[in-house]
Amino acid sequence: MGTAVVVGGGIGGLAAACGLVAAGWDVEVHERAPGREERGGISIWPNALRALDALGVGDAVREVGLVQAAGGIRDRRGRWIVRTDQDRMISRHGDGVTVLPRARLLDALGSGLPPGTVRYGSPVDDPGALDADLVVGADGIGSAVRRLVAPGARPRSTGTVAWRLAATVADPPTEGGETWGDGCYAGVAPLADGRVNLWAVVRDDEPAAHDLDALRRRFAGFHAPIPELLGVADPDSAYVTDLSWLPPLRSLVAGRVVLVGDAAHAMTPNLGQGGCLALEDAVVLGRCSTDLPRYDALRRPRAARLTRRSRLAGLVAGLSGRFPTTARDGLGRLLPTAVTLRGLDGVLGWRPPPV
Incomplete structure (x- = not known):
């Protein structure tokens, strides 16, 4: 196929490298950090497990992950607002929500790459100068590669911070x-x-x-x-x-440059889909690596829709005041579980495009 350089060695970068290697590309991954990210966990939803299956590591992730027994949203007293029926989810989508340490997911993705593919401690300060047939921006919400595709794009703060602990x-x-x-x-x-x-x-x-x-x-x-x-x-x-979140871009592609993951569509975590969409991106890129306009057509509308939906969910979750929060919780309880699960079909029903 040619040479591809992936800028960023996180979930999106390693997954993109897996997809491109499978498509016959000679791939290098450059990661600024000196080593692999170790902290935190990640929830893998059914759509992302399908992407991992397409990348050849789905079963490895299932082996080290834990399928959540139940889930949903409660009020501060512990009363359910919306409850997720995992058995119904598995029946409907083939898998439940699987949680695992982020490091184990990176291990699984890295296992599918030739030795020496990933270069840690290797920042790319001028992506436009890279000598490659394909440049993949997987360098996160502050992406330097994104400036080659959407120079005016800027992330927007939500006015909140997230703590992640173990x-x-x-x-x-x-x-x-x-x-x-x-x-x-x-x-x-x-x-x-x-x-x-x-x-x-x-x-x-x-x-x-x-x-x-x-x-x-x-x-x-x-x-x-x-x-x-x-x-x-x-x-x-x-x-x-x-x-922070990134308002939807007009294109994820410019010439030989393509964006995946948070570089393409950073979103708030309220749908649990940030890493999941990065895995989807990787599969589609691997199958459209010689037709980048098709990649853009397949990924951009979905990413834009879920970015907006996740931002709205974050605004609802973070409501302040007795009346708004009481109304929010009460309205949520009116939704039957089956209706709630059907409402996720547009998120979880994704399937990889044909090879």
Whole structure:
């Protein structure tokens, strides 16, 4: 096929490299960081597992991941607002939501690449000068490669920050899910090794945005096990980021340059689809690597739709005030589980295009 350089060695970059290697490209991956990302977990939804199957590593991910026993959204007292029926999801889409450490997903993707493909500690400061037939921007929300495709594109802040932490307890929960409060929300996701991933989102102008003890106080009134898990969460595991999103681009392609993952469509985490869409991108790119306009036509409308939908979900989750939050929670409870699951068909029903 030719030579391809992938800028960025995260989930989207390694997955894109897998897809391109399978298509016959000679691939190099350049990652700025000195080593592989170790922190945090990731939820892999059925659409992303189909993408991983297409990349040849789906079963490896299933082996190390934990399928969530149940999930959904609760209010701060623990009452269900929306409950996800995992059995119905599996029946409808073939898989449930599988949670695993991000590092294990990167291991699985890296195992499908020839030795020496990934070069850590190798920043690319001038992507336009790369000598390759194909340049793939997988360098995240602050992408340098994106300037070659959409010079004026700028991420937008949501005015919130996300904490991601890990906790180890003697009796970990068997169910995951998210809990909505007043101007904040939090969630838990158990892992197969007994640890529990936590996330918490608060406004960026409050003490809890910067101080772990303040975060613990912020969620002290939430239902179990959120306060307990935050209380024993490992401070060294804490990873705090400003939540931003990228308004949809007019194109994901410019000449020999193509964008995947957050470089193409950074979104808020409220649909759990950021990494999932990056895996979809990788499969489609591998199958459209000689027809980049087709890649753009297949990926851009879906990514734009889910980016907007995720942003709306984040606004709803972060509502403040007694009346807005009471109305939000009450309206959510009116939706039958079957209707809620059907509403996810447009997200989870994705399938790879023909080879």
